[in-house]
Amino acid sequence: MRLVQRAPELPCGPQRTPARRRRHRCRLAQHALAHAAAALLALALLAGLLPPTSANRASGHDCPHGNILDMPDTTDCRRLLSKLSGAGCLPHYHAAVIQEEPEEACCRNAASFFDLQCHCWGSQFDHAAVAAVAAVDAACLHHAEQRSAEQQQQGQQQGQGEAAAAVGGIALTRLRQGQAQHGQHEQHAQQHAAQQQQQQQHPDIRLFVGVLSAGDRRDRRDAIRATWGTHPGAYRVRFFLGRPANETVFEAVRAEAVERRDMVVLGHITEHYHNITHQTLEVMRFAAADPAVTHVLKTDDDSYVHFDRLLHCLAGTYRERLFLGYIENPGGRPHRNTDHPWYVSREEWPEERFPPWAHGAGYVLTADLAAELAPGTAFAASEGGHLFKLEDIALAGWLEWAAQRRGFKVHLVVDKRFNYEGCRFGDLVSHYMKPEQLRCMWERQGHCKC
Template sequence: MKMFHLPSLSTVMLYTLCLTFLVLLLVKTRREASGTLPLKQLMKPQSSPVTSWYSLGVVYPSNYTFHLNEPNKCLERTPFLVLLVITEPKDVAKRHAIRQTWGNENLVPGISILRLFLTGVHPIFGSPVQKHLEEESALYRDIIQQDFIDTYYNLTLKTLMGMEWISKFCPSATYVMKADSDIFLNVDYLMSQLLQPHLPPKKNYMTGYVKLNVVSEHDKGNKWYVPKEVYPNDTYPPYCAGPGYVLSGDLVKKILQVAQTMKVIHIEDAFMGLCLQELGIRATDSRWGLFNIHKIEYEKCTFSELVVVHHYGPEELLKIWPDLRAQKKTCHS
C-alpha cells in the first residue's frame, strides 16, 4: 500500500509562496504581452462586479459541472456531521491547518465526521492553480469544485454547491455545518451543547449567530448592494451569520429546492435567511457568545466553552490548538 506523509507547515508555506510566485510571474508575462496593463487593471472587472452579477439574474443551479468531486464519501458510512468549509483555490495553507485542527475527522471519538472543502475556479489563473489543486485533491480526497468563477460575488453559489453535494451524495447526513476557512471551531463543544448525538436529531433546524433587522443596501456603490427589483424590502429576515452556522440534514434539501425558485443574491448568509422565510422556518437562537463573528483573543478556558470565533488564520490556529487540546490544564466552572 502506498503511504502518504502529511507535509509540514513549513512545506505548505513554501508551496504557497511558490504558487504566489507563479501567479506573479504569469501576471508579469501577461503585462508584457499586453504592453500596458498594470496588475490592478488585470484583476479589476471592466464594470461593477455587483451590477454585472445581478444583470445575469443568477439562479441555482445553472448547469454547473463538478470539476472535482468525491461522490463515494457516504457510501460506507452515514456522517453525523458534515463540515462544508468555504475556501479559495489558492488556500493551501488554510486547508492544511484545518485538516490538522478542527477539521480532523477523528476529533470526536465515536462520532462520524466528514470534512469537505468547497471551491470554484480561480478567476485569473485557472489552469496553473487548477493543476496544484488537483494534486492536493488526489492526496486528501476532500475537495469539491464546480466550474463557476471563485469570487466573493459567487459565495452563495459555493454554499449551494455544498448543499447540492449533500442532497445528491450524502442525503442521510444528520447535521451539516457551513464554515468559513478563517474561523476557530470547537467541534467538541458544538457536539455536547447543540447537536447532542444521544438525542433524536433536530428537524428544520438552523442555528448560529442570528442577525436581526439587517438593512438591505440599494446603493450601487455598496459592497452589499442588491437591486430593489431583486429584493425590495428595507431589511432582511433573521439569518445566521456567514462565518459558521449549523443546520439539520433534512433542511439542506429543502433550502436547495426553494433556492432554485428564487433569484440568488450574493450575500450568502442573508440569502439563507430568505430561503428560510420562504420555507416558513425561523433560525434558532443559540446561547449568546457561542458563535462569535468578531475576533476574541485566545484563552483556553474561554475557547473551551464556545463554538466559533472569526478571523483566525492558519498560523494562529496551529499555534493555539495544542494548548486547547492539552489535558494537563483543565477549566472549572
C-alpha cells in the first residue's frame, strides 16, 4: 500500500483590503458572540440552572479523536435544525426557547441531532447552535423525568386509595406486594452480585463492543439487547449502521436510535456490503475516544459473544498491541479472476499478497491499536484514499502500515474459537446465529444447537 501524497501548501494570499478587514472583523465579532453564548450555557450547567443530563454531550467528549477525513454530508443535521426552528424551539439557530412543556417534535429532533453526531462537525455548526440544541434536549429530558415522577406518585396514591376502600383485601394485597418486591429485590441482588463478581475477576478489562448491523435488522439488535449485550462484562455495546437506501427504513432507524441511544448511524455512507469498512473504522474511532476502554471487539449482529470465556482469554494474553481472532497467517493472495465472487482488481489492491487478517465475525484489538487507526491512518494507508471493500482485510492492512512506519510489533494471537462458520460449545464468538438462537444460547448458557 502506498502513502497518499500530501498536497503542497498554497502560499498566503495578498494583504486584506479595508473592505475585507471590515468583513473579517464582522466575522470575528460573530464568532465571539457564539463563544459567549456557549460559555453562558456552560456556566448555567455548572451552576445547576439546567439539569445535569445527557444533553451535556455538546461538550464533544463523545466525538472521535483525530482528523475526521470522511466528512459527512450534513444535510440531515441541517434539516434537523430547520425542523427545530419550524417548531418554535430554535427560532434563530442560536437562541433556544425553553418551553414549560417542550413539544414532542422539539425533543425528538434535538435528540436526533446528537444521535447522528451532528455536534461533532465543528466546521459546520458553531458552538452557539450546538449549545442551543443541547439546552432544548436538556429541557426535554428534565420534563420527561418530572412526568415520570408525577405518574409514579399518582400511581402510588391511587393504589393506597384502592387498598383503603377494599378493607377485606388488605392482607392479601400486602402479601402480593411483598412477594413481588421480594422477587424484584432477589433479581436485583443476583444482577448486582454477577456484576461484582465479573468486576472482581477482570477489574482491569473494559471491553468496547462494536456491532455491525443494517437498517432492517431490528430483530437482531433487539435479541442482542436482551441477551449477551446485557452481560456485565460488556463495558459498552454500540450498533454501527450505514444509511439505508429505503427512506422508510431510514426513518425507522432514526426513531430507534432516539429510543435506544445505543446506535451510531453513518448518514453519509450508503448501506452496502462494500461500505462496511466505514462502519468498522467508526467502531475503532468510538473506542479510541473513550480513555477507559482497554479492548475493542468488532462483531456482527448475527454473532453470539461468550463473554465469560472471552474475558478469561483476554486476561491471559498481551495487554498491548494485541490482535486476537481467527487470523489467517499468511493472509493469502487476492483473487484476480473476474468471475470469482471475491474478485479484487489491481487498482483496489496493488500488492500480490494480503497481510495477516482475522475473519470478521469477531476479533479483538487492544485500545492502543484502535488509537493508531482512529486519527487517519486508514485513509493514509489506502490506495488513492479509498477504503478497501473487504473490511477484515482492510483493517489488517491499516495495522501493517502503521506498524511498519511507527516501528512497533503487532502481537498476532490466533484463536479458532472465534467461529465464523457457525457455533460449537466452547466458542468465544459464534456466527450465523438467528435471533431465537441468541435467546436460547443466553437462557441455556451456550447449550443450544445451531
